[in-house]
Every structure is written in structure tokens, then in C-alpha cells.
Amino acid sequence: MAALGFRGTLTQLLQARFPVLYVETFEEQRVFAEIAGVLAGWKTPRTLWHWSVTEGLHRSGTTPTRTSTDPAAALQVAREVSDSSVFVFADLHAHLGDDSRPADPLIVRTLRDVVRDFRAGDLARTLIIVAPILRIPPELEKDVTIVDFRLPDERDVRGLLESMITQNQAVVRVLLDEAGRDRMTKAALGLTLAEAENAFARAMVVDGSLTDRDVELVLAEKAQTIRKSGLLDLVDSDVGLTDVGGLGELKVWLGKRRNAWLAEAAQYGLPAPKGVLITGVPGCGKSLTAKAAATAWGVPLIRLDIGKVFAGLVGASEHNMRSALATAEASAPCVLWVDEIDKGFGAGSSDSGTNARVFGTLLTWMQEKTAPVFVMATANTIDHLPPEFLRKGRFDEIFFVDLPGDAERAEIWRLHLHRRLAAGPAAAMDYTDLLIADLAAASGGCSGAEIEQAVVAALFDAYSQRRPPAAADLFHAIESTVPLSVLQEAQVTALRDWAALRAVNASSTAGP
Template identity: 40%
Template sequence: MSVHDDLNLYLRARVPMIVLVTVEERRALEVLNEVRVGRDASARSDLVMWDVAQGMTSRDGRAMPAAATPDAALDKIAEMARRDPDRKDLYVLKDFHEFWHRSPAVKRKLRNLAHALVSTYSSLVVTTHSADVPAELEDDVVVVDMPPPTLRELRDDLDALIEQTRVECDLTDHGRTRLAQAALGLTAAQARRAFSKAIVRDRVLDEQDIPAVLEEKKAVIRASQALEFYSSDETPDDVGGLQRLKEWLALRESAFGEDAARFGLPAPKGMALIGIPGTGKSLTAKMISGLWRLPLLRLDVGALFGSLVGESEARLRQALRITEVVAPCVLWIDEIEKSLATGGLDGGTSQRVFGAILTWMQEKTAPVFVVATANDVGALPPETLRRGRFDEVFFLDLPTDGERRQIFTVHLRKRRRDPAAFDVARLARLADGYVGAEIEQAVVDALYRAFADGPRDITTDDVAAAIQRIVPLSRSQRERVEDLRTWLRDGRARSASFAEAAQAAEHQVRLELA
């Protein structure tokens, strides 16, 4: 249901007090007024607002009594509702969270007013940016989160802005929808600023403004602290190896479309990527976004945690709300085990945040494909990786010989070198036990030395010497790597590599069971 439907339902049920959680006060007031008019368009209904700067004001222009303090405002509202209990007024208290935490008397009066409004047709709405409701009021209120604007709302705002400014518009109807879609996840005010900036840039709206709005969205989402927006153009050709994982992804590439839904196919939920650091887990998340041509949002679990009570949970709710609005998209949760890094030293905040993430992953209906990566699988509770949250759990092992050849080829080509000019087979043999990140570093190190020596072009010998200078993770952290590989051999995940590598691992499992 939409926020309009939720509010209308609660008002029809005569809920006396609603806490509307949003940073979009202007949009919230418009929504409340629409709900109020839809409920009763007669003169027996009004939207009465109070804030500490302006006191009480009426949307319909009625004369309002003076109320300079929150105590006075609550007294006047109680008096007005008692004088005419059949009116269907909405009383909106702006930023009232500032007062209910500061004054026990205000908190008590607010509770008394909620009880009194039960016998009337009027209701009280508190607009606030935080859902941190005092425990004393929890039994008397319902909390409604206002999501960011939908695509339809953004498209309507864009059309209204074009009409208002009379700007030259070279966009087709589909183009306008794409421009509005680029702003999904922004508030109405942020989207309007992005559209306005596009208009004043060259006084023309065209296809070139779509990337500009996306850039605005990246900056805004980054400012939310917990989310980062990526424009990913990586393809499967940019990722060496991981053939089984690529085949799995290719099979599900079209599963987000309407044809798949009509066929009865649910949208993929996500995958967990477990394995040795440097084997390409993060690169795979970017590759999925590029392959499926979906936006990529990275959830920074560490940035979720705030110092104030309830702040971490509020940041998570906001991040997940933005993600669902942007959907269909890919949500990348990097090193998910770090959400439990503080253990029990934070009053249980990390457990609550982690539990909320898992619950959302299980219950979400929006087409959000979650890619969760983890290096330390031992830090994750057993229920994290169960089916229902993820469609598949892949293990990224040390690359095979064939995969190392692919990885060398990818990184040489990325640095504008012809792989055919190198003995890639020799390099792959020398790099046995090296992860993809270490192979990339060997190529980069060879380039640095060749540039300092002339500069001149690099050779196979340069890269081979760079390989030998690197101490691979499989050697420096042998025990940790072996523990992770044992996890795969125990059959707890599916190998992401070539089929022959997976068959070898499965053969090893059978030998150990025999």
C-alpha cells in the first residue's frame, strides 16, 4: 500500500495520533491535505498546523488562536476538538520530537490529548525525521514511514516543471520517464533541484541531461552516509575465471522483466560470495550490475552505526527504503560479517542492525538483487546463508591455472598491452597460489619499474620478477586460507570456478567421506 492508503486507513480507524517519519515536510503536508480532502472535502475538515516559529495556522485560512509554546498548542487543540467533536480536522505538529524528549509535562499532555481525541473524528499527526518515539507514547501512536517519491510522482513533478518554466524539451514521452527514473531515490525537493539544474545548464532538456541527473543522485545518495551509488560498466570479460558463477548469472539475466513475471518466475533474491580475500568478490558485484544493466548501490555497514540511540536503525531503514525505490537494482553488502564486528560492546545495536538486514532480505518484495560478500565466514551466524535469503552461495577459491591465464590477459589488456606478446602460460605457472588482486598488482608493479627505467615497455620477465617479489596470501596466511578451503570441501557452498575445479573439490569430498 502507498502512504496515502496507510494514512487513510488509520484515519478511518480513528487512530488518534500518527507519527509520520520523513525529512520531506512540504511533501508530507501535501499528502496529508490530499488525504484530508479525500476523506471529507466539506467545510467540516481542515489541516491545522503548528510549529514553534509560526504558531497555529490553517490550510483553509481560518483564524487560529495564539499558541506560542508546545504546551499552549496542545491545550488549544484539545479545546478545539472538544468544542466540535464531529469535525474531521487533522492537527499537524511539526518537529514535535524536539519537545516530547525534553519536557515530561509536554509528553504527558500529548498522551492525554491522544486519549481525548479517541472520542472525536479529529486526529493528531507529528511530522519528524526520526521514529524514536518515547516508550510512554508507543501504545498510543502508529508510526508511518514516508518513502521517497514514486516514479509516477517524479514524472508528474517533471511535467509540471517543464510546463512552468516553458523550457525547450527535446525528450519523447519515454525520454521524460527515463529522466524521472534517473531521479528515483531522491526526495521531491532533491529531484526538483536536479531537474532545475538540468534546465538552467543549457535551457534545453534532452537525453544528455539523464546522466547529469544520475550524477546528482550519486552525490545525494553518498551524503546519506550508508549508501553509495556506482555506475558500473564491468562485463564478464573484465572478470577472469569464475565460469560457473557467470553461467548462473547469464541464466537469470532476464528474470527481472515483465515476461518472466507473467511466466510465474520470481525475481532472483541474491547471492552470497564467500572466499579468500582478493579473489574478485567485489568485482563480481560490479560485473553483475553491468551484465544486467541495473543500478548498483553499495551498503556501507560500518557507516550505519551512529552514536545516538536509534540512529543506526534509522539509517538502515532510510538506506533500505531508498534501495527499494531505486529497484530493480543490485545491492552490494560488502564484508557483511563486519556488521557484527563490535560484538556485545555496543548495547546490542550491531545485533539489531544485522537482524534487521536479514529480516529485510527474507521478506523483501521489491526486485532488489543482494550481493553479500564475506571473508570471514566463521563470524557469520549459521542462519545468515540459508536459502530464502540467497538463491545461491558461491565460494571463490584460489584461481586455477586456466583462470590465472584469463586474469593475466584481462589486466594486460586493461593496461593497453597485447596479451599475445607475453608468455601468459609461464606467468600463470609462476603465479600458482596467487589471487586475482595479487596478479593485478604484479602487472602494475612491472609497469612502475618499466616506466622508471626509461620509460620502456614491459616484458614477460618484468612481470615474472614482480610475481616473485610478492608474498601471496596463500603463503602468508596459510592457515586462514586452508580453513576457508575446507569450508568448500565440506560441501557448504558451490564453487564459482570452472567445472573441472568444482569436480576436483567434489571428488576430494567423496574421498574424505569414503
């Protein structure tokens, strides 16, 4: 159904005389326009009606009479209308109950009457409920059909941008070439049309011109909007794959997919990529790699905070999950980073029924999504992950990130020494291959994070004595580190055993 788009799906459902449709969206005006657009093209016309609490029930295009502002009364009137019609009801969700209160029984009963009436008889009548949130009382579950209404796609947003440019030609200097307009459009993907309009308008009025620099402004606006959902965050990642030491297999795998999932999937109709699950020993670069991949591919990195979803900090979790996924989809191509996905399943996670449903929403979406959204999930423990999550085919690959081996530790030392010391007072310090090799040998069993911490600790030591750091500081720091792999040997061993059977080693030369 998704491939048909909203108009196609709606046309089919109306022609097949489905009694009640439900469209979940914040974009009322855009939905109304789409519905009117669908009906306008028909040979056998249907009357379009609108209902809202303030305007009552009225024919589209006529002045609202403000009669039947009561929802039950309005539904009764709809039942009695004797020509083929489509009724669009805007505020009905307020009566359909939520987690804390049941639906209004009168409305539920009237809706069931509507279903019965609309199914019988020769007239073609359909009720369309348009609401920002999905609420279907159990009594109506079998009678209501949900119709997907997606956020605006690239064409919609580009259309908006062009029309705003034309409208404001006289007052705004437009210094955006074709590629610039393309970037501007992409930056606004994931926003509703109204939000995109605000972002563009802001970009125009700030300095009376529209330039390449305004793309940043639109991105900032988008980051804000995305954050409002409470679950998503647009991450500003400045690390690349070259900042990841070791993990050769994983880097090669990701590098190969650079074009495969973007260009080919989109243009040649290849199945959209599912993504990867990266498990492994804490502090060995799982999160780092997720960030680096998005940078390497030049696509936005959107983080989904699964902890918040499952901790129930956010009410109406299912709804939030769905709207978060819709936003990610509209922002495609992008990487959706689900960091520490295992957090949601640990002991002490709250209501298990809600968990299962929210989680089901994610799994179904992963299965069915057609947009190029690359899911990059990371997990520390696998004990709590439900088996269906690990089923073959759910992810393109499951990687295991082990403790770095000798060569990898050398690489990680070099990276962090370079990052922290290259510019500072220690620039003079000569980190020879020999020193690096000695450090690598001294840090067996340490994770990348522990090596990084040792470099930082050495710097602190030296700084406290107001002298440049020396090799001895580094050795001292690493020798006083008790690696997690020692502290939690049993867990790390269990994780390794699990991974040996089920995951691909992220590194070609791993093992401490």
C-alpha cells in the same frame, strides 16, 4: 500494508480511529498534501489542523493565529476540540528525546492523555506526527503507529518532469523524446520531490534546453544527494562480466537473472529477488563481480558502507540505515552493494545493542522488501556473521569464491595483460597461449589481485629501465610474490571447509 500505499494505509488507520500516527519523512509538504487529499474525498468530513512551532495550531486553510506555539499547550487545545479532526504536528520530534537526552516528560504525559481521550468518546480524532526522524519514547511505543511514507515513485517524478516541461515551454527547448523522458525520470528516482525539482531545474537552466545529455547531470545531482546520507555511494562502475576471469558458475547465475529480476518481477508480480552473498578468499574477485553485475544488468550500483554504520561514525545509526534503505528502494531497480558486510561484526565493533538493532533493520528489510533491489553482499570471513544472516532463504544463493584454478588463472593473466599492455609500449609483446599457460603454472596459489599486482610490478621494473616489459619481468614478479593463501593458510583452509558445506562454488573449475 505496503501494498496499499500511503493513501490507502492512512485511510484505513484514520477510519479505524488510531489515536496517534507517526510519519517519518523529509517531505513535509508532500505529506501534508497527501493527508489533505485523503480527507478531501470523505463524505463525513474531518477538520484538518496543523501545528508548527512558528505558526501554532490552526485549521488548515485558515491564516495561522500563532497561538499555542507551545507544544504542550497545542496538544491541550487538540484534546478539547469537539469535532472529528485530524491534527498534523510538524515539530514535535524535538521534544521526544534522542540518544543523548530523554523526552520532555510534560509532552510525553500530554501525548498519553491525548491517546486516552482520542480512544474514548464518539469523535474520530487522530494526531499525526510528521518528522524527519523517528523518535518514539518508550512510554508511547504501544500507542503510536508508524506509517511508511516512501520517496516519490516513478509516476510522481514523471508527473513533476512533465509539469515542469509544460511550465517552462516558452523558455526551455525540450529535445527529449519518450525514451529520454523515461531515462530522465529514472535518473531522479531516490530523490525527494523537491530535490528532483532542483535537479530538473538545473538541467534546464544550464543551457536553456533539456536534452539527453542532461540525464548525466541529474545523475550527478543524485550521486551528491545520495552521498549526503553518509552511508550510500552511487558507484560509477565501468567493469562488465567479461572483465572477470573465471567464476563461471557465478557469472552464468548472474547472467540468467538479468531479465528475471527486472522485467518479470516487476511485470508479472514474481517475488522480488533477494540477492546473493559472495564469500571467499581475499582478492579473488568478490567486489569486482558485484560491480560487473550492475553493469551487466544496466542498473545503478549503490554501495552501502556497512563499516560506517557499525563503527558508529554516523550518529543515529538506525535512522540512517532506514533512510539509506528507503533511498535504495526508491532508486529501484538497482543493485545495493553491501561490501564487506562482515566488517560490522568483527571484534572491536562498538556498541553491540546498536549493532543488533541496525542489523535487524537490514534483515527485516531484506525479508519484506517488494521493490526490485538486488542485494549483493560480500564477506571475507564468516566467523562473525550472525547465523540468522546465513539462514536459508535470506539470500537467493550463497557463493564461495575460491582461489582461481589453472584455467582461471590463465584467463586472469590474459585479461590483465591485455588491459595494461595492449595499448602501451608493450603492445608488441607477444603473449602466446604458451606464455600464458606458463604464467598460470608459475602462479599457483595466487589470487586475481596478486596476478594483477604482478603485472603492475613487471611494468614498473621495465619502466625503471626505460625498456618495454618482457616475459622475464612477469615471471620475476610472480615468483617474488608470497601469496596470501600461503601466508594465511589456516584461515583460507577454514574458509574452504566452511564453504564446502554451505555455499555454492562460484567457479566450476576452482582449486589452485
